Amino acid sequence: xxxxxxxxxxxxxxxxxxxxxxxxxxxxxxxxxxxxxxxxxxxxxxxxxxxxxxxxxxxxxxxxxxxxxxxxxxxxxxxxxxxxxxxxxxxxxxxxxxxxxxxxxxxxxxxxxxxxxxxxxxxxxxxxxxxxxxxxxxxxxxxxxxxxxxxxxxxxxxxxxxxxxxxxxxxxxxxxxxxxxxxxxxxxxxxxxxxxxxxxxxxxxxxxxxxxxxxxxxxxxxxxxxxxxxxxxxxxxxxxxxxxxxxxxxxxxxxxxxxxxxxxxxxxxxxxxxxxx
Amino acid sequence: xxxxxxxxxxxxxxxxxxxxxxxxxxxxxxxxxxxxxxxxxxxxxxxxxxxxxxxxxxxxxxxxxxxxxxxxxxxxxxxxxxxxxxxxxxxxxxxxxxxxxxxxxxxxxxxxxxxxxxxxxxxxxxxxxxxxxxxxxxxxxxxxxxxxxxxxxxxxxxxxxxxxxxxxxxxxxxxxxxxxxxxxxxxxxxxxxxxxxxxxxxxxxxxxxxxxxxxxxxxxxxxxxxxxxxxxxxxxxxxxxxxxxxxxxxxxxxxxxxxxxxxxxxxxxxxxxxxxxxxxxxxxxxxxxxxxxxxxxxxxxxxxxxxxxxxxxxxxxxxxxxxxxxxxxxxxxxxxxxxxxxxxxxxxxxxxxxxxxxxxxxxxxxxxxxxxxxxxxxxxxxxxxxxxxxxxxxxxxxxxxxxxxxxxxxxxxxxxxxxxxxxxxxxxxxxxxxxxxxxxxxxxxxxxxxxxxxxxxxxxxxxxxxxxxxxxxxxxxxxxxxxxxxxxxxxxxxxxxxxxxxxxxxxxxxxxxxxxxxxxxxxxxxxxxxxxxxxxxxxxxxxxxxxxxxxxxxxxxxxxxxxxxxxxx
Numbered sequence: 001x002x003x004x005x006x007x008x009x010x011x012x013x014x015x016x017x018x019x020x021x022x023x024x025x026x027x028x029x030x031x032x033x034x035x036x037x038x039x040x041x042x043x044x045x046x047x048x049x050x051x052x053x054x055x056x057x058x059x060x061x062x063x064x065x066x067x068x069x070x071x072x073x074x075x076x077x078x079x080x081x082x083x084x085x086x087x088x089x090x091x092x093x094x095x096x097x098x099x100x101x102x103x104x105x106x107x108x109x110x111x112x113x114x115x116x117x118x119x120x121x122x123x124x125x126x127x128x129x130x131x132x133x134x135x136x137x138x139x140x141x142x143x144x145x146x147x148x149x150x151x152x153x154x155x156x157x158x159x160x161x162x163x164x165x166x167x168x169x170x171x172x173x174x175x176x177x178x179x180x181x182x183x184x185x186x187x188x189x190x191x192x193x194x195x196x197x198x199x200x201x202x203x204x205x206x207x208x209x210x211x212x213x214x215x216x217x218x219x220x221x222x223x224x225x226x227x228x229x230x231x232x233x234x235x236x237x238x239x240x241x242x243x244x245x246x247x248x249x250x251x252x253x254x255x256x257x258x259x260x261x262x263x264x265x266x267x268x269x270x271x272x273x274x275x276x277x
Numbered sequence: 278x279x280x281x282x283x284x285x286x287x288x289x290x291x292x293x294x295x296x297x298x299x300x301x302x303x304x305x306x307x308x309x310x311x312x313x314x315x316x317x318x319x320x321x322x323x324x325x326x327x328x329x330x331x332x333x334x335x336x337x338x339x340x341x342x343x344x345x346x347x348x349x350x351x352x353x354x355x356x357x358x359x360x361x362x363x364x365x366x367x368x369x370x371x372x373x374x375x376x377x378x379x380x381x382x383x384x385x386x387x388x389x390x391x392x393x394x395x396x397x398x399x400x401x402x403x404x405x406x407x408x409x410x411x412x413x414x415x416x417x418x419x420x421x422x423x424x425x426x427x428x429x430x431x432x433x434x435x436x437x438x439x440x441x442x443x444x445x446x447x448x449x450x451x452x453x454x455x456x457x458x459x460x461x462x463x464x465x466x467x468x469x470x471x472x473x474x475x476x477x478x479x480x481x482x483x484x485x486x487x488x489x490x491x492x493x494x495x496x497x498x499x500x501x502x503x504x505x506x507x508x509x510x511x512x513x514x515x516x517x518x519x520x521x522x523x524x525x526x527x528x529x530x531x532x533x534x535x536x537x538x539x540x541x542x543x544x545x546x547x548x549x550x551x552x553x554x555x556x557x558x559x560x561x562x563x564x565x566x567x568x569x570x571x572x573x574x575x576x577x578x579x580x581x582x583x584x585x586x587x588x589x590x591x592x593x594x595x596x597x598x599x600x601x602x603x604x605x606x607x608x609x610x611x612x613x614x615x616x617x618x619x620x621x622x623x624x625x626x627x628x629x630x631x632x633x634x635x636x637x638x639x640x641x642x643x644x645x646x647x648x649x650x651x652x653x654x655x656x657x658x659x660x661x662x663x664x665x666x667x668x669x670x671x672x673x674x675x676x677x678x679x680x681x682x683x684x685x686x687x688x689x690x691x692x693x694x695x696x697x698x699x700x701x702x703x704x705x706x707x708x709x710x711x712x713x714x715x716x717x718x719x720x721x722x723x724x725x726x727x728x729x730x731x732x733x734x735x736x737x738x739x740x741x742x743x744x745x746x747x748x749x750x751x752x753x754x755x756x757x758x759x760x761x762x763x764x765x766x767x768x769x770x771x772x773x774x775x776x777x778x779x780x781x782x783x784x785x786x787x788x789x790x791x792x793x794x795x796x797x798x799x800x801x802x803x804x805x806x807x808x809x810x811x812x813x814x815x816x817x818x819x820x821x822x823x824x825x826x827x828x829x830x831x832x833x834x835x836x837x838x839x840x841x842x843x844x845x846x
Contacts, residue, residue, distance in 0.1 A: 142379045166379065178665050180630035184653035185726065186682035192648075204668040204678075212664045216374050223375040226331060226367050227388040227435070231359035234393050238378070238386035238400070 008069055009169035010140055016246075017059045017138045023147035024247040029135045031254035035261045036127040041273040042116075044264055045123035048257070052130040061137055069133070077125050081118050092117040098276040113276060141165040146237035155235050163220070167213075174212055178205045282442060282475050283307040283330060287344035290325060290334060299325045301500045302344070309442065312469055312476045314486050314508075317497035318521035318745040319716075326497065327447055327479050329353055332361030349442060362388075366436035370448040372428045373421065381423070382407070382416035385434045406434045410464075425616035426457030430464065437468065444469070446478045450485055451742060454615050454771050455813035458482075462489045481745050483517065484525035484816065487545055496520070512544040521747040526774070527820040530836050531556070534563035547819045557824030564826060567835035579765055580604040580627070580656075580734060584635030586789075587626055595789035597622045598634070602784060602794050604734070609760045610767045611776040611797060614786035615811040620769045621661075623786070624736045628658045653679075657727035661738040661769075663719040666726070672698070672714075673707050676725045683730075693729055701725040701755065717748035721755070734765045741772055753779055773801055773812060777837050785810040798837065802830050 012018065017025075036048055084091075089107065092114030093099040100112040145162035149155045183189055187201040224230075265271065285305040291298040299322045307313055317323040328334045329346050336358040346353045349364040369375040378384030382403055389399045407413040410430050415423065420431055429449060436444065446465065450458045466489040469476045480486050483494075487508055494511045496504035498520040504511055511517070515538065517524045527547055531538060536559050543549035550556070586598035597619035604610060612620045626633045629644065629652045637644045639655050660666050669675040673694060680690045698704040701721045706714070711722060720740060727735060740756070741749045749772075757779055760766050770776055776783055776797045783800050785793040787809050793800060800806050801815045817836050821829035 140379060142383055174665065177630075177660065180625070180628070180649060181658070181660055181666050182668065183649040184628060184630075184658060185679040186650050186653065186730075187678075188648075188650055188682075190648065207668050208665050211667075212662060215664060219369070219371065219374045220377065222333065222337065223369055224377055224387075225337065225358055226333070226362055226369075227377070228359045228362050228391040229377075229387070231362075231391055232393050235390050236393050236396055236399065238383045238390055238396065238403070239380075240396060 008065060008136070008172065009165065010137060011065075012140075013060060013138060015059055017055065017134065019246065020250060021147070021241050021243055021247045022139050022143035023150050024243070024250050025135050025139055026144070026147050026151065028250055028254040029131050032131055032257050033128045035257045036124050038271060039261045039264055040117075040120045040124075040271045041261075041264045041268060042120055042123065042275070043273060044260060045120060045127055048127040049123055052127055052134070055134055056130045059134055059138055061134070065137065066133055070129075073125070073129055077122070081121060084121065085114065085118060089114055095272050096274050096276045100276075116275075136165065140239065142237070142239045143241065146240040149235075149237070150240070156230065159229070167216075170216075171209070171213060175205060175209055178208050178212075279308040281306045282309045282349055283477075284347045285326075285329075285344070286346070288329075288346050289343045290329065290340055292338060292340040295340075298341075299500050300329075303502055305495060305502060305505065307475060307477070309475055310473050311492045312466075312490070313478070314483075314491045314494045315477060315479045315497060316481055316483055316486075316494055316522050318481065318747055321497045321520075322500040323479050323481075323497045324447060325500075327367075327445055327477070330443065330445055330477065331365040331367040332356060332358045362441075363439060364441055365443040365445055366439050366441040367445045368429075368432050368436060368447065368449060370451050372432040372452070375432060376420040376428075379419060380417055381412065381420055381431050384420055384431060385416075385438060387435060388439055402438050406438055410434050410437075424457065425453045426460050428616075429453065429457065429461045433464065433468070437472075440472065441474070443475045443477065446476070446480075448480055449478065450480055450482050452616075452771075454613075454811045455485075455773055456808075456811035457615070458485050459488055459813055462486060466490070481522055483522060487525065490545075496522070508545045509543055513538060521745055523746045523774075525816060526836075527816040530560070530817055530820055533836070533839065534560045536560070547816060547823055550820075550823065552823075557826065560821070560824055560832070561826050564821075564828075564832045564835045567839060569834060569838050576605045577607075578603045579606040579608075579640060581638040581641075582627075582635070583638070585623070585626055585637060586634040587622055587631050588634075589622075595619070597626070597786075597789045600635070600791045602791060604765060604767065606733075606765055607760070607763060608765050608767075608782055609757075609780045610765075611780035611783045612767060612769045612786065613771070613773075613776060613783055613800070613810060613812065614792075615788075618786040618811075619789045620786055621738055624658060624738060624767070624769065627736065628652055628656055630658075653732065654730055655732055656734040656736065657730060657732035659720075659723050659727055659735065659737040659740065661742065663716070663723045666723045667711055667719065670710055670712075672703060672709050672711055672722055675711060675722055676729050679726060679730045697725050697729040700728065700759075715748075717744060717751060720752060724755075728759070732764075734767065735759070736767045736769075738769045739771070740768060741770065741775060749775075773815060777801060777815065777833075778840055785812075787811070798830065798833055802833060 032048065036045060039045070089109060093111050095117060096113040098113060101109060102112060102115070103110040141162040144165065145158040148158035148161060179189060182201065182204050187204055189198055189201045193201070268274065283306070285303040288300060288303040289298050290300040303326070315323045315326055325334065328338060330348060332353060334340065335342060335354060342354055348361060351361065376384050377387050385403045385406060386399045389402060404413065407416055410433065412427065412430055412434060415427060415431070420428060423431065449461055453461060462485065465476060478486055491508050494504070494506060494508050495502055496511065503520070504514065504516065512524065512528060528538065528544060536556050538544060541551060582600050582602045585600040586596065588596035600623060612623065614620055625631050627637060629647065629649045633645065644652055667675055669678060676694045676697060677690050680693060695704065698707050701724060703718070703721055703725060711719065714722065740752050744752065753775060756766055768780065780797055783793070783795060783797045784791060785800055785806065792809050793806050800810065800812060802818050807814055815833060817833045818829050821832040826832050
């Protein structure tokens with residue numbers, strides 16, 4: 001067992017978000033993320049951004065729980081933005097049909113329009129990542145499976161997804177245990193070691209991790225079959241919950257977000273909001 | 278009225294992955310309502326018999342069947358796994374990895390969910406069984422957070438809801454502390470009586486299983502049934518130890534004292550032994566004749582723990598705290614106590630894997646200044662699961678890993694690794710891939726990999742869990758040898774016999790606190806300690822008590838001493 005505060009997985013809580021039905025949360029996540037994916041309307045994105053950060057606060061999730069994954073995503077996001085810029089620095093001016101130069105640099109000439117476009121991209125990340133993380137951290141995996149099943153996905157797949165989610169903390173724990181054992185053997189993995197050495201050392205953890213995980217999967221799937229998992233076309237769920245008033249509200253909100261996006265599309269004559277014209 | 282529910286007729290089975298049949302010509306009939314113990318060493322085929330009864334053979338484990346096996350009238354060749362699961366309920370050995378639900382309630386409900394029963398019906402049934410087994414207040418907890426005994430009860434509830442006529446227990450005692458083990462056996466007995474179910478227990482710990490009445494014992498060795506008798510007849514026959522199944526301690530003690538077992542009508546429990554003064558006299562005489570080899574050694578402190586503790590998170594109910602103890606050079610220490618009492622945490626603290634609230638001194642040197650790597654040169658830690666330690670394909674490479682990473686020269690590495698492999702009895706296998714080894718051998722590879730770094734202290738987390746007596750003896754006598762060569766050894770264990778016979782000192786934990794630091798024998802004879810640490814009193818003590826021996830403690834000591842010397846011989 002490792003410090004629980006560093007575990008990326010569901011932990012029971014009491015705030016409003018935990019009380020919602022998993023199906024509601026799933027629909028909310030899917031619709032709102034879809035809305036954010038479609039539109040480039042800065043006003044809408046900013047609103048959702050503020051909203052999702054408020055939600056995050058509301059859920060009382062600790063930074064230590066998500067720091068690793070957030071750092072990872074931020075690094076990936078920055079990389080992505082840089083590449084978008086490198087491949088087509090003129091994309092911004094094409095979309096917004098105007099050109100206000102900040103820095104003259106030949107091919108890499110930076111325009112306000114490009115910066116604005118990249119800013120919108122960044123906003124999209126900031127909108128959807130907290131919502132997805134929030135969903136993962138506040139949804140009981142079994143209820144998640146039940147809700148996936150409810151929206152029409154086969155229960156085999158639903159359960160597999162839920163189990164996978166559930167084993168993230170377990171695998172994290174084994175990873176730490178194995179990592180400690182490897183360090184005890186002399187495999188320096190702390191910051192003292194060179195990066196190449198650390199990567200090589202990490203490979204030594206992966207193998208035992210895979211083997212011990214495979215063994216667990218084998219045991220659990222046997223245990224499941226012995227209790228007739230997969231014997232029927234359908235199954236019921238002990239944890240499934242019926243919808244409450246709040247659930248309808250939240251679902252209404254998510255549908256509303258899609259409607260707003262459609263409306264904005266009409267107003268903006270496309271996906272982009274153009275403050276330059 | 279006896280009505281057979283399980284019949285094996287000239288039954289043989291060969292796994293596709295193996296060259297030779299695992300079961301050969303098995304003939305076995307089990308009647309409805311019987312309680313059967315299937316015993317035998319690891320690899321004897323006893324688990325394979327279990328896998329036929331619950332239908333994993335031939336549905337999941339494919340292979341060749343000859344002969345016939347009927348379970349509740351159904352031929353296993355023609356029955357699918359799901360059908361058979363209504364007949365046979367199985368409780369797997371490692372309850373931890375068999376829990377499917379996130380909460381206790383969900384886990385109990387799992388089979389009913391799969392039967393597509395309506396949610397309100399499921400809830401009713403779950404509550405009914407939870408009430409019956411007195412686990413209602415646990416329904417919302419995560420199964421992993423429970424104690425070993427509670428886990429076993431939850432697993433039991435999860436299959437009882439099927440109300441199947443056959444219940445199959447695969448090594449139910451392997452992961453339990455002794456007190457929980459006894460409770461589980463009593464619970465199984467109670468349930469069986471209530472439901473009139475057929476119960477099959479696969480175990481190699483005979484003495485513990487026989488603490489409750491058993492109808493028959495089926496002894497399996499090398500894929501054949503070598504005995505199918507009432508426990509009493511089997512104990513009279515005295516063939517157990519030949520095949521690596523330990524017979525009850527009190528019987529070994531009686532034999533040592535020269536008591537004729539054949540003349541005793543019922544051997545199945547101490548209670549059943551006759552109140553015969555002559556037996557008492559013989560035992561007393563034997564104890565009086567025994568001279569204790571007392572070794573007075575100089576004690577030189579090696580590892581000092583001062584106020585050691587660790588809290589995983591603020592939710593943890595009984596974190597390990599305030600442990601103060603001194604381990605001396607050459608000690609052989611056992612660390613005992615309930616599941617979750619903090620035993621493993623302590624070992625991880627010592628090795629520097631997790632932060633420590635107190636202070637640890639090694640040879641008067643504060644360990645907090647060292648990295649995990651540096652500590653490991655003084656203190657080696659062998660994890661419970663060898664699969665979590667092994668990272669190389671070949672035995673040589675695995676053992677050499679620590680040396681390679683420390684930059685030793687090739688010749689030095691070869692020299693040291695070969696020397697270690699010889700000590701561990703693995704030298705003949707040095708060019709083998711690790712995957713070809715048995716569990717016990719893998720365990721030895723992991724010990725060798727630690728040993729090669731020449732630490733002064735070796736800590737082992739349950740080195741014998743789930744091992745049969747033969748492997749157990751192998752591992753333990755190997756460790757004993759190391760101890761005699763001057764290594765300080767610390768072992769986490771649930772095995773009372775191991776603690777008594779091999780270790781010279783015990784640290785007992787309960788709810789995160791060190792509750793005793795004493796001789797092992799005292800832990801097994803003193804009532805208050807036994808209860809607090811979830812142990813079980815040794816049957817030797819009960820035997821001494823029954824025959825009113827003058828000093829039961831002395832008797833136990835004399836027995837252990839004679840065992841130790843006979844091993845050295």
